[in-house]
Amino acid sequence: MHGRLQTAKSIDEVIQYHDFFLDKCLKECLLLLPELLKKVEKLKSLCLQYAAATQWLISLSIDIPKLEEESDSSLGSKKSKQGRSRNPSQPQKVITKNSAVTDSILKFEREFNDELQSLGPILSSSAQAEPYLTHLAQWILGVGNDQ
Incomplete structure (x- = not known):
C-alpha cells in the first residue's frame, strides 16, 4: 500500500488503494468467512x-510438596518411634x-x-x-x- 500511495495522483486513487488494502486485510485475516x-x-x-x-x-x-512436608512434620514423632514410616496410600x-x-x-x-x-x-x-x-x-x- 505504501508503494502505491507514493504513485497516487489523486485522492480518488488514495481511497481506491486504501479500500483494496482493507479488503485484502479482511480476506487474508480470514474475517470474511x-x-x-x-x-x-x-x-x-x-x-x-x-x-x-x-x-x-x-x-x-x-x-503438593508443601503439603507433603507439613504431613511429614506432623508424622515426625511417629517416624522417630517407628523408624522410616511411609504412607501406603x-x-x-x-x-x-x-x-x-x-x-x-x-x-x-x-x-x-x-x-x-x-x-x-x-x-x-x-x-x-x-x-x-x-x-x-x-x-x-x-x-x-x-x-
Missing part, C-alpha cells in the same frame, strides 16, 4: 482452556493424579485435533474462491498424516 472464524475461535478457546488447566496443574504440583494418590492429568491432556489433544481436522475441508472449499487459503488447507490436511 464466518464458518472459518467459528472454527478458529473454537481452536483458540481450546488453547486457552489448555493453558489455564496447565497453569492450574503447575500451581497444584508446587503446592501416597503412591496410589500420585498414580491417580498422574492418570487424571494424562487423561485431561489427551482429551484436550483429541478435541484440538478434531477441530483442526474439521477446519481442513472448510479451507479446501474456500480455497477455490480464495487461492491464498490453498497452502493453509494443504498444511492442515497434512497434519493428520504426520501423526
